[in-house]
Amino acid sequence: xxxxxxxxxxxxxxxxxxxxxxxxxxxxxxxxxxxxxxxxxxxxxxxxxxxxxxxxxxxxxxxxxxxxxxxxxxxxxxxxxxxxxxxxxxxxxxxxxxxxxxxxxxxxxxxxxxxxxxxxxxxxxxxxxxxxxxxxxxxxxxxxxxxxxxxxxxxxxxxxxxxxxxxxxxxxxxxxxxxxxxxxxxxxxxxxxxxxxxxxxxxxxxxxxxxxxxxxxxxxxxxxxxxxxxxxxxxxxxxxxxxxxxxxxxxxxxxxxxxxxxxxxxxxxxxxxxxxxxxxxxxxxxxxxxxxxxxxxxxxxxxxxxxxxxxxxxxxxxxxxxxxxxxxxxxxxxxxxxxxxxxxxxxxxxxxxxxxxxxxxxxxxxxxxxxxxxxxxxxxxxxxxxxxxxxxxxxxxxxxxxxxxxxxxxxxxxxxxxxxxxxxxxxxxxxxxxxxxxxxxxxxxxxxxxxxxxxxxxxxxxxxxxxxxxxxxxxxxxxxxx
Numbered sequence: 067x068x069x070x071x072x073x074x075x076x077x078x079x080x081x082x083x084x085x086x087x088x089x090x091x092x093x094x095x096x097x098x099x100x101x102x103x104x105x106x107x108x109x110x111x112x113x114x115x116x117x118x119x120x121x122x123x124x125x126x127x128x129x130x131x132x133x134x135x136x137x138x139x140x141x142x143x144x145x146x147x148x149x150x151x152x153x154x155x156x157x158x159x160x161x162x163x164x165x166x167x168x169x170x171x172x173x174x175x176x177x178x179x180x181x182x183x184x185x186x187x188x189x190x191x192x193x194x195x196x197x198x199x200x201x202x203x204x205x206x207x208x209x210x211x212x213x214x215x216x217x218x219x220x221x222x223x224x225x226x227x228x229x230x231x232x233x234x235x236x237x238x239x240x241x242x243x244x245x246x247x248x249x250x251x252x253x254x255x256x257x258x259x260x261x262x263x264x265x266x267x268x269x270x271x272x273x274x275x276x277x278x279x280x281x282x283x284x285x286x287x288x289x290x291x292x293x294x295x296x297x298x299x300x301x302x303x304x305x306x307x308x309x310x311x312x313x314x315x316x317x318x319x320x321x322x323x324x325x326x327x328x329x330x331x332x333x334x335x336x337x338x339x340x341x342x343x344x345x346x347x348x349x350x351x352x353x354x355x356x357x358x359x360x361x362x363x364x365x366x367x368x369x370x371x372x373x374x375x376x377x378x379x380x381x382x383x384x385x386x387x388x389x390x391x392x393x394x395x396x397x398x399x400x401x402x403x404x405x406x407x408x409x410x411x412x413x414x415x416x417x418x419x420x421x422x423x424x425x426x427x428x429x430x431x432x433x434x435x436x437x438x439x440x441x442x443x444x445x446x447x448x449x450x451x452x453x454x455x456x457x458x459x460x461x462x463x464x465x466x467x468x469x470x471x472x473x474x475x476x477x478x479x480x481x482x483x484x485x486x487x488x489x490x491x492x493x494x495x496x497x498x499x500x501x502x503x504x505x506x507x508x509x510x511x512x513x514x515x516x517x518x519x520x521x522x523x524x525x526x527x528x529x530x531x532x533x534x535x536x537x538x539x540x541x542x543x544x545x546x547x548x
Contacts, residue, residue, distance in 0.1 A: 069124065069425045071297075072372060074305060074327040075222050079427055084296050085325060090126045092118070093287040093324065095300035095308070096178070098135040098279075099159035100144055102501040103166045103350045105362065105377070106333040106340035110301045112363065112471070113330040113371035113428075115172045117299075119469050120424050123416075131290045132175040133283060134160055137182050137276055142262055148508040152266055153182075154535040155504075162501060165494035166350040170363040171471045171478045179286045181277060185268045187285040188277050191319055192254050192270070200318040204245035207257025207273030211311070213250050216318045222327065223306045233307065235278060252311050253278040280311035287316070287323070294322030302329045303339065331374040333366075340377065348377075351498025360472065360479045361386045367470050370430055392437075392467065393474040395444055399460040400475075403453045406461055411475065414465040424469065437466050496527055500536045503529075 069082040084090050094114050097107060114130075121128050136156040145155035160180075167174075192209055195201035200215045213219045213227055220227055232249035235256070257275045258267045267274045287295065300309065309327065316323040333340045340348070353362055365385040369375045400406070417440070423432035444459030467473045474480065499518055506514040519529055526541045 070427055071326060071328060072427050074329045085294060088126055090121050090128045091291045091295035092130045092297045092299060093291055093295060094130060094132045095283060095304055096132040096134050097163045098138055099156045099163060100140040102159055102162040102498040104340060105348050105350055105353055108166060108170060108350060109333050109366055110330050111167055111172045112170060112366040114299050115471055116367060116428060118173060119471060123469050130175040131177045133286050134178060134180045136180045137266060138279060142266055148504045150535050152263060158501060158535050162497040165497055169354060169359040169494050177290050181282040184286050184289060187289045188281050189270050191285050194319045195315060201254055203272055207275035209255040209272045210246060210251040211254055211315050212247055214248055216314050219314045222310045222313050252280060254281045280308055284312050284316040288321060295324060297326045297328055298324035299328040302331055305329055330371045333375045333377050335377050349498050351495045355495055357382050361389050364389050364472055367430060368434060371428055392441060395441055396474040398448055399444060399456055402448060403457050411461055411464045411468060414461045416465050417462055420466050437463060496538050500538060
């Protein structure tokens with residue numbers, strides 16, 4: 067069986083056939099760095115990390131582009147409240163996301179472009195849309211996409227234009243904008259608002275301003291992956307309006323754009339999507355302060371990517387118990403038969419049932435069932451002293467878990483003297499604490515701000531405030547001073 071994936075555009079499971087045999091191109095919508103990451107943000111990164119690992123294990127060369135939205139309304143508002151430059155605020159949170167990705171073993175993307183670094187590509191795309199009659203200037207610096215100029219608008223989410231809600235990026239404070247031809251027209255480029263810093267806008271032929279959210283992804287996807295590429299991914303909440311608008315503007319410009327659309331489910335609590343706006347966001351740094359990163363990785367991986375992951379007080383406890391069984395077997399097997407070379411694990415043939423499950427739209431629960439079969443067989447072999455069978459089970463189990471980013475023998479998770487997981491985890495925790503402290507200071511909650519600083523100080527972390535934001539370092543020890 068070849069790989070089959072659920073294509074959100076056709077709402078069907080399709081055989082995956084890449085544009086270029088043996089090569090796979092993926093664009094994944096990354097973080098809008100307005101705040102530190104919560105575990106809901108990691109769901110998408112982990113889901114597509116499993117896809118990348120499976121494609122690589124199957125012999126494909128993968129080019130993954132995961133963007134960073136480092137300029138938008140919320141970044142400007144929150145940085146202003148905090149009294150720091152918007153770009154410093156964005157960078158601080160971008161680093162927190164990077165630490166979180168690294169902590170749970172997400173492979174780095176091939177490219178990770180920032181929106182602010184690709185204005186020239188956005189200008190070129192806007193000029194193309196204006197020239198073909200799909201975009202119009204509503205005022206100095208305000209350029210809109212004309213949704214009725216593109217008959218296929220609504221195809222991705224199977225909606226009629228007349229049934230859609232108006233675009234939320236209107237300019238007028240009351241939500242109405244008479245300069246629009248249609249309320250559903252969305253902004254490609256936005257003129258600066260009163261009070262916004264001059265550094266948050268760029269000159270263009272259409273006036274000074276900054277990019278609309280949708281424009282930046284189309285421009286960056288075309289820049290790094292070409293006019294047409296294989297897979298566009300992201301969270302289910304991005305299907306409309308973000309991905310619908312991306313597809314419309316790119317195809318209206320004459321680009322083939324994405325051939326497959328993949329969307330992952332949310333992390334939910336009591337059935338509600340995890341988000342800061344609902345007050346149910348669990349910061350990654352908070353979770354990692356009391357939970358091993360690999361346990362969090364397991365919890366986010368174990369559910370099929372399109373399913374909702376309901377987060378309860380038992381989620382991490384059950385994941386930790388399962389991880390302990392897997393890692394425990396690997397430890398006992400290595401003690402009995404010796405270390406298995408990582409290269410042998412990487413090249414090992416995987417069980418047919420596991421391969422079939424992964425090729426069936428990345429059916430991780432079914433794949434994990436095969437993992438646990440090998441775990442039971444390996445434990446039985448160890449108990450019986452059958453070291454040959456135990457070795458076979460060890461290689462198969464590690465190979466399957468490697469596909470899921472959960473190999474207990476991998477450097478990321480193995481207990482070794484040269485392991486740098488502690489440094490990465492510390493960086494993630496401190497970065498998130500500093501972000502929380504900045505938010506507390508912006509809200510004039512100085513008691514919380516001081517408590518965070520005291521907590522970090524007690525842990526040996528020195529905090530220094532600067533115009534670009536807070537910096538931290540470890541306090542010097544007597545050995546350092548000597």
